[in-house]
Structure formats: structure tokens, C-alpha cells
Amino acid sequence: MGILHPSSFVFPVQREQAELKTTVRSIEPSQEIFIDEGLPIPDAYDVDLVRVLVQDPFCIYIYWELRQATLNGLRTIFSTDDFAGFKIVLRLIELRGNHEAFFEVGAKGDYWMGVYPDRRYQVEIGARSPKHGYVKFIGSNIVETPRGTVSVEVAEDSRYRVDQAEFIDVLEASGFGPEETLAVGIVGEDEQAAADYEKALETIPQELHHAILTAAAGRELTDEDIDALPDPIKEALLAIRAAGGDGLTSAALLHYLPEIMRWLMLQQAGAAADFKQHIHITPRFLVGSSEIGIMPVSIVEWLPSLMMRHRPGSRLK
């Protein structure tokens, strides 16, 4: 849905004054415009909670809030010295492979976390001490990251089963062939984001460049091609290949191009930057809705420092 009105009392349409000179004959009154910023809402709710939301196949958003009273509960179990040894931690669990990672956090906060596609994740907030280990306080909802490319699963019902070659034809007819998916670009008109994107394009490592060109030509990727990719993407492609996906690993690589480009822009930004979280990079097969076409500007922002430790190349499986 594209909100109808292109202008508002705060953001009038930007127009060249020169073009209006011939027609505007009187000066408009200058006015102080009241901006209603809404009624107050609570800063915190005095509850224990942690929630996870999926942003896309490679990123989840986590926020949490832990009451002091809950933390103080540890005092009734442990001595004052032992209590002092506990730190509040966020535990990220990948449920399918049963991987986990701990991050030291505050009692209230939020993080963007780089993750793998096609995985189930849950988060806990707890406390951890070198002496007593981990104590869980609260657990989140469970989320599943989208696959972001074709499935390895083939229909059991013989009426709907398609072989590899047929499926590639179907993908191409559906707009997901190499020529459609290769074209990705920045959504909006942010010049800096566009410049960063161009720079990233110029600095694609040779191995990755080769992999993309191979995929675009519809040829199968080699082990070396796949090795050049960021870990989460590499793993997805290997899964497709393991399921007999010759011919489809190329398509899958192209489906992941937006994430690859974001990854490259991150690499280029270097140690000073965490993650260009707010840049929309869209493949051509998604062009075509008000949510895309009318989006005016992409804003570049940097994520909290946690992202530094979990860039796409070193994400938790």
C-alpha cells in the first residue's frame, strides 16, 4: 500500500523555486506549524520479556527487558559474593542444529543479529557466572528465517513432481532466471548508498566475481566458486547441491545477491562500520509494488556493536 498523499505539512514536495517564479505573484504567509507528536507512552513496562522478529533470511531483531526484581531473585539462592559473579547474558539458540552463543548484555536493550537462512531461532535472557554457570530467566518466541531461495524438497505426489531441467524452465518462466535475478540495485534515491553500492561492485573479490558470472551464465558452480561466498550463503548452496541440485546452485546464488552486496558493502566499510542495516537492495524479480517503487530514500545507519562480532561471515549457525 502506498500512502496516497505525496506531501504533508512537515515534508512538502520539494520543488524548484525557479520554475514557480512566473506564476507565483504574492508572498505566502510564513507560519509556525504545530506538530502533534502524539500522547506519551511508557519508557518501560516493568515486565520480563524477550522477543525475536525476523527481518529477512540473514537478520533477526531481538529486544528484551528484565526487571531488577527478577535479577534479585538470584540473591535468595547465592551468596553476595557469588551473586556478584553473575552477568546478564543473552543466549541465542539455533534449534535445528542445537547451536548456541552467549552475549553479555544489559537489563534492557535490543540487537540486530546476523543469522543463517532456513533456521529456527530462540533467545533467552539469563545470568551466567564462571562458578555457577548459566541460569535462565525468560525465553522468547521461536522464529524461522526464510529460505531465500529454492527448496531442495521435491514433491512426493508424482502428479506434481518436476525434474531438475523442468524446474529450471519453470523458474525462468516465473521470472527467476539468471537474467532477472542478476539485476539488483539500491531502492530509493540515497546518493551515498548508491555510491557505496557502486564501490562495492567495483571491489568484488575475483573469486566471487567469477562465481556470479558463472551463475549468470547458467553454468554450474565449482567448489572454488562456492568457497568464495559468505558462510551462510555457502551453506545454503551446499545443501542444494547435496540434494542433487546441479543447475540450481547457480540460481540460488543469484537469489542471494542482495545479501552478497550488503556483505560487500560491509566489508568495504571496514572496522569503522558495523552494518549498513537500512539499505534496501532489491532484485529485479521483486520490482513492482508501491512498497518498492515509491520508496523515496534509503537511509544509511549503523548497527550496535554486537553486529561487529557477528557479521555474515561469522554468524551463529
Place this chain on the structure above:
Amino acid sequence: MEKGYLALVLHAHLPFVRHPEYPEFLEEDWLFEAISETYIPLLYYFDNLLSEGVKFRITMSITPPLSEMFCDPLLQDRYLRHIYKLIELAEKEVERTRNQPPFDETARMYLEHFNRARWIFEERYGRNLINGFRYLQDAGVLEVITCNATHGFLPLIVRREAKRAQIQIAKRNYEKHFGRSPQGIWLAECAYSPGDDDLLKEAGINYFFVDSHSITFGAPRPKYGIYAPIYCPSGVAAFARDVETSEQVWSATMGYPGDFDYREFYRDLGYDADYDYIRPYLHSDGVRRNVGIKYYRVTGKVDLGKKEPYVPAWAREKAASHAGDFIHKRYLQMSHLNQLFDRKPIVVSPYDAELFGHWWFEGPQFLNFLIKKIYYDQDFLRLITPSDYLTIYPDNQVQTPSASSWGAEGYNRVWINSNSNWLYRHQHIAEERMVELANSHLDAGGVLLRALNQAARELLLAESSDWAFIITTGTMVPYAVKRFKDHIHRFTRLYEMIQGNQIDEGWLAYVESLDTIFQEIDYRVYRS
């Protein structure tokens, strides 16, 4: 004999904007502009086609907030005030341009356009456009479907009960307005997560739409790609958006609306006219804005000041020509798909309804030509609705579509990002609290019942995906923030009053008078 089918789907939605606390309110213009430029032109053409005996089938989602605004007496009165002012301005413009061709013809076009809008609104449909859509549905040319109650973005609603409420309330609201149950639903922002279809099944809804990659990336691999629906494990059908027809209309570079002969949206009399002349037609703050009278055409990639005059006849010719081109491209597409598949393909082409008429002024004319040409000029393509397709092909592949939306990049980034993330903590707490209230008040009555129902309304209004979308796109942000905070504030106060057993009846009545959506609501829909 047809080679395949085309399902045109128009998604009509605006957030619930109604401000009785002010004598006028800028954002209410969204509705008024869409009524004059989109909804009435569509009704006008569909009605005429029906009268001419043209057989066609179009699917339209009319969202519950839009339906509620169509029926609202305050907004109906304000729309009439709005259109009468426009008629007055257009009459002046006819005089002003009398000897200035080609502007005179365009001025007369606007006067006719506004007079017709007034007549259709007031006389033909008795101030309530629901009457028009219901009439066309009952006549068999429209299939009106519903949408999430307040366009809530399902993948970012955590509590299952709150997701269910978005669907169940939408269904009841549809029944109130259209006198039957909805066959299908447009999931807000085409946003879907596996399992959401179970909620549709519970509501008796037979089909919904997803973006293309939802099916192509679904499991198992789809035999017919995006050219046949799949059944989710729940048995509800999912239809995928066609890439090619989307691009023909939406693409900034290749899309029809950018044709040089079509009307230029951004060159408006509200900015061009002498200030004293246009002042009576602006809002009371006196700030120049679009008034909806535009005399120039797209012309090309030139500054707004260098646009050339609009010629209605040229634009009409282009709309006809583009309709022909659209059909020719479907012929090529169908011919190719017939070689691939052992059944007739369905091309599903969903668009925001407001594109037609508001952004793309000639859009309704294009649809009119398209429908006529499909009916009179060819036999390889037939317009149908998803329900029609499921009658023709009741057996379809079973698949779990991939989570997806139709926003940039195809997932949730447009609605959850570093500008909009702060919304969700408040929204989710309110969802938890609403479920808690519903579970702890099994059979409320009197003032308590009113407070519980109003709490549900405030939560639903806070959940509108429109606020996050506006915040992300960076236009009109203060209004989106205001709306979200107002609804969370009101919900929180209601929650505290209900829990504290101290309901301020005067304040409750005031809030009830502001946020009037869903008078039929029953808070118990939030029970676990």
C-alpha cells in the same frame, strides 16, 4: 478457446484516518483524493461495462478501515464539502482558461470529472461507496475480498491470538458490509509466514495472495511455478503475483504510467496558481499543496517548469494503446506457458487500487480499455477471479510457501528496521495485555464491556502496518508517530483503568467518539 486466464486484483486500502476533534484535517484528504480519483472512476467504468453487457471478472480487496471510512457520516459530510469546493474551483478554472487552449479542454475535463464524482457519490450510491462495490459484486463482475482488520503485518505480530483477531475481525466486518462471507483475503503487504494460513482456514477463507518468491521458494518445488495456485497444508489456496505484468505497470523505467503523454502528478495548480486565487482552496494553514487540478503531461525527464500541456485526447489514445500492448504481451506469455504446462496458466496481477487514477490518472481508462478488448477483440485470454480458477481446477499441488512480503527485498525489512523497531515493544506488550484482559474477563457487560472493546480497537489501530511503512519511507513521519503513540497511550490507559477497576466513563466516551472503527467488535476474539 482461451489459452489461459488473467486475474486482475486491485488492493484498495487507506489507514483509518478520522479526526472529529478538528474542523479539518490534512490526512483525511488521502481518503477524499482516492474517492474522487480512484474509487469513483473505477465504479463508474465497471458500472458502464456492466450496463453495456461486457462480461468480466475483477477481484478487489477493500480493507476494513476503508470500508469503515466509506460508511462514516462525518467523513461522508467532509467529502461532500471537499468535492463541492473542487467543483467551485474547477468552474473558476473553466472561466479562467476559456481562451487558452489546450488548458481550456483540460479544465472542462476536471469540471466534468468532479461533477460526476459528486453525483455518483451523493446520488447514485447515497454517500456510501460500499453500496457501489456491493452492487457490482452482487451483479457478478466484482469479487470483493477482505484484508487484515487494520492492515496489521502478520509476521511481526507475535501473539497468535492477536493474529487471529486481525483475521476474525476482518471477516466479521466484511459480513457487516457485504452481507456474505469473504472467499478470499489480501494479506496486508502480501506478508505471510507458514502457519498463518491456519488462521484463514479457521475463518472459512479459501484463498490468499503471496509474492512470486513465496511459491518459487516454497517446499516442495512448485510444478507450475507462479502460474497455478498451491494448497497450503491447511487446504487454503495461495496465488502468486506475476512478475511480468507487475513490471509492465510498476516499473519506473518501463511501466506504462511513465508515458510522456500521461498526466504529470507533481505539477499541480496548488503550486502554480496565484496565491490569493488558490488560498480559499487550501487548508486553513494556508500552505500550498496539491489540489488535484494538473495541466501538464509527463513530457520527459525535464524539470517541472518545462513540462508541456496535457492533452486529454492524446492520453486517452495512449491508454487504449497500452491496453492493446498489455494483451499482446499476455498472448506471448500464454503461448510460452502453454508449451511448458499441461494445464491453462493463471496470471495473477495485483496492484494497489490507488495507483489507478490517483498516481496514474489514466489508469481507470486503461482498465476500461483492457476489459473491453479482452471481451471483444480476442479469445485466448479470459478474465477470472481466484474463486473461478479453483472451480475450474479444484486439484492443486500441496506446498508450504516461503515466508515473504511484497516489500523491498521481499521480506520484512520495510516494516522492521532501525527507524521502526521501537514500535514493536509497545505493540507486543499491548497484544499480551489484550489477551490477558480477554482471558480474565469472560463475560463483561456495561461500562467494562465498552472499555474492553475500546481497548481492542486501540490495539488494532496501533497495529496498522501503515505507521511503520510511513516511518521507513520518511514522509509524513510525525503523523505516523502520533497515531501509533496515541493508540498505545489510549490502550495503556484503558488497560490500567480496567485492571484497577476504575473506569473514567467520560474519558472512555471521548475516546469512543474518536476511534469509532468496528462498532461490532467483541473483545472476546482475543481469548486464548
